[in-house]
Structures are given as structure tokens and as C-alpha cells.
Amino acid sequence: MRKIELLAPARNFETAVVAVDCGADAVxxxxxxxxxxxxxxxxxxxxxxxxxxxxxxxxxxxxxLNTVVYDNELSEAERLAHELIDAGVDALIVQDMAxxxxxxxxxxxxxTQMCNMHPADIAFLQGCGFSRVIxxxxxxxxxxxxxxxxxxxxxxxxxxxxxCVGHSGRCFLSRSMSDRSGNRGSxxxxxxxxxxxxxxRGERIIAGRHLLSVRDMDLSARIGEMIDAxxxxxxxxxxxxxxxxxxxxVSHYRRQIDAALAARPDCVRASVGxxxxxxxxxxxxxFTRGASExxxxxxxxxxxxxxxxxxxxxSVGRVSRVDARGFVLDGDADxxxxxxxxxxxxGVLTGTNINRVEGxxxxxxxxxxxxxxxxxxxxxxxxxxxxxxxGKVRRQIDARxxxxxxxxxxxxxYTDEEGLQGVARRDMALDAAQNAERxxxxxxxxxxxxxxxxxxxTEVEIEGEVRFVPLSLLGELRREALEALTLRRAxxxxxxxxxxxxxxxxxxxxEVGEHGNVVNSLAENxxxxxxxxxxxxxxxxxxxxxxxxxxxxxxxxxxEIGECLREGSHLRGDLYLVRGRHRYRLDxxxxxxxxxxxxxxxxxx
Numbered sequence: 001m002r003k004i005e006l007l008a009p010a011r012n013f014e015t016a017v018v019a020v021d022c023g024a025d026a027v028x029x030x031x032x033x034x035x036x037x038x039x040x041x042x043x044x045x046x047x048x049x050x051x052x053x054x055x056x057x058x059x060x061x062x063x064x065l066n067t068v069v070y071d072n073e074l075s076e077a078e079r080l081a082h083e084l085i086d087a088g089v090d091a092l093i094v095q096d097m098a099x100x101x102x103x104x105x106x107x108x109x110x111x112t113q114m115c116n117m118h119p120a121d122i123a124f125l126q127g128c129g130f131s132r133v134i135x136x137x138x139x140x141x142x143x144x145x146x147x148x149x150x151x152x153x154x155x156x157x158x159x160x161x162x163x164c165v166g167h168s169g170r171c172f173l174s175r176s177m178s179d180r181s182g183n184r185g186s187x188x189x190x191x192x193x194x195x196x197x198x199x200x201r202g203e204r205i206i207a208g209r210h211l212l213s214v215r216d217m218d219l220s221a222r223i224g225e226m227i228d229a230x231x232x233x234x235x236x237x238x239x240x241x242x243x244x245x246x247x248x249x250v251s252h253y254r255r256q257i258d259a260a261l262a263a264r265p266d267c268v269r270a271s272v273g274x275x276x277x278x279x280x281x282x283x284x285x286x287f288t289r290g291a292s293e294x295x296x297x298x299x300x301x302x303x304x305x306x307x308x309x310x311x312x313x314x315s316v317g318r319v320s321r322v323d324a325r326g327f328v329l330d331g332d333a334d335x336x337x338x339x340x341x342x343x344x345x346x347g348v349l350t351g352t353n354i355n356r357v358e359g360x361x362x363x364x365x366x367x368x369x370x371x372x373x374x375x376x377x378x379x380x381x382x383x384x385x386x387x388x389x390x391g392k393v394r395r396q397i398d399a400r401x402x403x404x405x406x407x408x409x410x411x412x413x414y415t416d417e418e419g420l421q422g423v424a425r426r427d428m429a430l431d432a433a434q435n436a437e438r439x440x441x442x443x444x445x446x447x448x449x450x451x452x453x454x455x456x457x458t459e460v461e462i463e464g465e466v467r468f469v470p471l472s473l474l475g476e477l478r479r480e481a482l483e484a485l486t487l488r489r490a491x492x493x494x495x496x497x498x499x500x501x502x503x504x505x506x507x508x509x510x511e512v513g514e515h516g517n518v519v520n521s522l523a524e525n526x527x528x529x530x531x532x533x534x535x536x537x538x539x540x541x542x543x544x545x546x547x548x549x550x551x552x553x554x555x556x557x558x559x560e561i562g563e564c565l566r567e568g569s570h571l572r573g574d575l576y577l578v579r580g581r582h583r584y585r586l587d588x589x590x591x592x593x594x595x596x597x598x599x600x601x602x603x604x605x
Contacts, residue, residue, distance in 0.1 A: 005233040005270040006257050008250045011040040011240055016050035018243050021395045023254030023275035026060040031084050034077050035064040038185045040239040044083050051088035056454060058271040060090040060494045066111040067185045068540055069096045071520045078102050090494055095169055098522035100128060100501055107131045107497050113169035119150035120508040126153035127505025131497040137163050138295045138554035141229055148230030155230055159219040160249060161237025163294055165191045165212050166551040170515045176545040176599045177582055183517055183540050192309035195577040211557055213309040215292035218283060220253060224260040245286045247388050252281035272397055272417055279391040285384045287311045295554050299593045304560045308349045312342045313379030319372055326363040327370050340380030343369045396456035401447045405464030412447060412481040422485025424477040430467035439466050446474045453482045506531040514539040544603060551597040558588060566590050
């Protein structure tokens with residue numbers, strides 16, 4: 001049976017618990033350092049607590065150590081890795097090959113920051129002992145199928161959340177503009193800023209638009225295809241998201257994956273338990289820059305969001321008429337006071353919230369940007385948000401109970417869906433029940449109560465001659481047995497697949513270039529020992545990025561604006577993106593259908 005995993009992000013212990021309760025089969029979170037989200041760092045104690053809670057449900061916990069590491073940081077990185085392993089994490093997500101040289105006793109996953117796009121490179125990672133490879137977001141379903149045909153390693157894919165417009169781990173745009181770097185966990189997100197598109201003469205073709213900002217990913221409608229293509233783990237992006245976002249999005253994907261599994265008897269979910277939420281999840285109502293399937297069906301236009309990098313929300317209509325204090329909405333959306341709205345007109349985005357609703361007439365908090373014909377979007381649905389925030393979320397594991405009477409003893413034996421047992425027994429003489437039928441009903445009712453535990457008792461069986469059992473004794477036995485089962489589950493660690501590196505895998509290229517992110521001696525030695533003839537110091541460590549390619553992307557501005565060179569374009573010659581003193585030449589590799597940015601800014605003293 002293939003195990004299919006829903007993998008959720010957690011910024012801290014509290015969101016990790018929420019992710020587990022909403023149905024995640026695995027959770028990933030950062031430790032105290034060396035993670036690609038500095039703002040989502042956690043103490044080792046919190047990681048330990050999260051692992052203990054997750055393991056109760058057979059949920060795995062992965063720690064992110066996915067930044068590059070300099071030589072003077074290697075000992076600290078190794079110390080933290082051991083600390084996280086001791087805390088109970090089930091795998092480390094890494095991009096720096098120094099970790100493979102540390103002989104760490106833990107499963108390792110190759111981060112998407114390693115730009116995992118090609119079968120030969122992924123086969124190499126498999127040969128080096130990685131038990132899982134996290135694929136680049138820009139891959140198509142056909143490319144995923146080709147990778148699956150070439151390797152047997154577990155494949156993990158992002159299915160929801162923000163998309164890095166540059167190939168993961170190979171983007172140095174933030175590094176070119178500041179001392180902040182994505183490969184060091186502090187990307188400044190310059191891809192969300194405005195740029196001018198200019199030609200070699202300096203003539204503006206497009207001015208002040210968000211030309212590199214792409215929409216957010218939503219592949220929830222494609223889960224079945226991805227399972228059939230060989231994907232085993234479905235990853236939600238968002239280690240900086242709040243609990244409401246996690247509740248909504250994880251619950252939505254739990255439903256989607258469960259529906260896909262129901263049609264595939266050879267597949268099962270990777271953890272146990274049943275999540276119950278008393279709200280209907282809707283991903284369109286959480287933060288999104290607009291849903292996109294990106295390059296899943298191949299390279300195409302329509303994936304960018306030139307007007308804004310912000311979440312504009314769901315379309316609710318247009319402004320049909322404006323008066324002094326409000327406007328009339330041309331649409332039948334059910335809006336309410338407290339909702340947040342965005343208005344888009346002439347490429348300009350403004351926002352406000354609703355003070356009052358009378359039919360289709362809306363009185364907003366302010367009227368700025370509200371003109372007839374403006375598109376209206378709701379980016380905050382107050383009633384939905386309250387339903388999610390206040391909704392009860394609970395995850396329970398099915399168990400059955402056997403009430404066993406022997407001569408001179410009574411025992412309650414709870415057995416969960418994985419066959420684990422918790423037992424409580426009393427050796428004592430009990431009188432025969434005067435009304436066996438009524439006592440049997442009481443036993444079933446009391447034994448079925450699970451209270452605040454993680455169990456849902458689905459069946460109670462009585463074995464032996466029914467005796468009279470005081471309610472107080474029955475309650476004690478039930479609590480003891482369920483506590484014993486809880487402890488039994490807590491000691492049951494998920495399967496781990498620790499694979500060593502015997503050094504026989506051969507690096508499929510002669511050279512590790514400057515975009516390979518090698519900035520320490522251990523990583524350099526790793527590649528040389530695996531057949532690389534030359535290792536170039538990573539661009540991350542360079543004093544300046546001027547003259548270097550700072551981004552390669554499957555996204556193409558020419559394609560997005562209808563000026564694809566392969567389809568005929570009147571825009572000839574070099575094109576540049578310009579923002580202030582920063583200038584980047586756009587290069588187009590039409591054979592691969594990729595775009596790259598080269599830093600042509602003037603060097604600063």
C-alpha cells in the first residue's frame with residue numbers, strides 16, 4: 001500500500017497542534033537557526049513538544065535546516081542538528097550538502113532549495129542517501145511523471161501557497177539589492193516590488209508594475225493526478241501563516257486528499273485519526289494573491305499579478321453607482337459589516353472595510369478609489385473568519401473496548417485502530433448483577449465515553465458473566481485504560497528510513513557552478529568525492545552580484561505580455577527591469593522556455 005502524506009507548515013508549537021488536529025499527516029517547522037524562515041524559528045523544547053503531540057497520531061515532524069552554512073557555522077549547525085534529532089524529529093530538510101558529511105543518524109529530505117528539476121540530479125540525490133526529494137514548484141505534471149519513472153525516492157510537491165518566481169535556491173535577487181538573502185533565511189521578497197520594463201535605449205515599455213509577482217498556487221483540484229503520477233507528499237507552503245489560515249487550508253486539503261484516496265484502494269493516508277471540524281473550509285477566503293496552477297499543465301501566460309502583490313480576495317462584482325457616502329454593487333454577493341474590500345480601477349488598487357450594508361448599497365469606511373466600473377473583491381469575510389476561528393477542531397483515533405469479567409476480576413481493554421492496547425484491571429469479587437440487561441447497557445454507555453482524550457470509542461463488547469460494577473469503579477478503570485493507551489501511542493514512533501551515503505553515487509555534471517550554493521569546505525569535499533572535477537565558490541559568498549545571473553525562472557515576462565519570441569514579437573533587442581539604481585538584463589532561453597535576470601547595476605563603492 002502506498003502511503004500518501006498531507007504535509008502542513010507550522011510557525012510554532014501552537015500552529016503545529018492545529019495542523020495535526022485538522023488532519024495533517026506530517027508537519028514541518030524550524031528550529032532555533034539555519035531555517036529558510038528566520039521569523040519562524042522555534043526553541044528545541046517547542047520542537048520536542050510538537051513532535052510528542054504529532055507522534056500520538058502517527059504524524060511525522062520534519063525540521064528545516066535549509067539555509068547554506070559557512071565554515072565558521074558548521075559546528076553550530078551540527079550541534080543544532082543533533083539537538084533536533086534528540087528532540088524527536090523524524091527528518092531534516094536540508095539544502096547544504098555539508099549535512100551529508102556529518103554522519104547524522106536521521107532521515108534526510110533534499111530541500112526544494114536544491115532546485116530539484118531534472119531526473120539525473122534527483123537520481124544522484126537518491127544515490128547519496130536522501131529518502132525524499134522536494135520538487136521545484138515550476139514543474140509540469142509531465143515532468144513529474146518523467147522524474148517518477150527515473151527514480152524510486154519519495155517525491156514531495158508543493159500544492160498550495162506562495163510561489164517563488166525564481167527557481168528555488170537559485171535566486172539571488174534579494175542578495176543583489178541588500179544584505180538579506182533567501183538562501184540565508186531572510187529574503188526581502190524583491191519579486192513583489194514594482195519595476196519598469198525598458199529597452200536598450202531606455203524607453204519605458206511598461207512602467208511601475210509588479211512584473212515579477214506571480215499568483216499563489218492552488219493544486220487542490222489535481223490531487224488525484226499527482227498521486228497517479230507518483231507524488232507521495234503534498235506540501236502546503238506557509239510557515240509564517242497564522243492559526244486561522246492553517247485551520248482552513250489544512251482542512252480543505254484533508255478533504256481533497258481523502259476523496260482521492262477513496263477512489264484508489266492501493267493508497268492509504270500516512271497517519272491515523274479522524275479530524276472533525278465544524279466549518280466548511282474554503283481556500284479562496286484565506287490569504288491568496290489569486291489561485292494559479294502555475295506551470296502544472298506546461299509553460300503558459302496568465303500566472304502573474306501585475307497590479308498588486310497583495311491578497312485581493314474573491315471577486316464580488318463591480319461598482320455600478322457612487323454617492324457621497326457609499327456605492328451600489330453590481331453583484332449578488334452576501335456582504336456584511338466588517339468585511340474587507342479591495343477596488344481595482346485603472347491598475348490602481350485601494351482597500352477599505354464595510355461599515356453598513358443595505359441590500360446592494362454599501363457604506364464603506366472610506367471612499368478613496370471607489371469609482372463606477374471598479375472591480376470589487378472581498379479580501380476579508382468576517383463571518384467566515386469567525387466561523388473558522390471559533391469552530392471546534394478535534395482529531396480522534398477510533399478504538400473499541402472489551403469489558404472482560406473473570407472469576408474475581410474485571411478488566412477494561414481498549415484497542416485502537418492500529419492494534420495498540422491500554423488495559424486497566426481490578427482483582428476483586430463483584431456481585432452478580434440483579435438486572436444483567438440494565439447493567440450491560442450501563443457498561444456500554446460508560447465504557448464508550450472518551451472525554452477529552454484523543455480516542456473515539458466505536459464499539460463496546462462484554463465478555464463473561466455480567467457483574468455489578470459501581471459507576472465510580474467503572475470510571476476509574478476507563479480513565480486508567482485510556483491513559484495507558486495514550487502512553488502506548490506516545491511511545492510509538494513513526495517509521496524512519498535512515499539511509500547512509502556509501503560514496504558510490506556520481507555527480508552528473510563535471511562542475512558545481514556558482515549557483516550551486518557551495519560556501520563551506522564540507523560541501524565542497526562532498527561534491528569532489530562524488531565525482532565533480534571543479535567546485536566554484538557559491539555566488540552567495542560573493543562581494544557583489546553585478547555581472548552575474550541572479551535569477552533563472554520558468555516564468556517569462558515576454559510570454560506574460562504576449563511578446564513571446566517563439567510566437568513572433570515586435571519587441572526586439574535587449575530588455576531590462578529597472579528599479580531605482582538596480583538594473584537587470586532579461587535573457588530568454590527559448591529552447592528551455594526560461595527567463596533569466598543578470599545584474600547590470602552600477603557597482604557601489
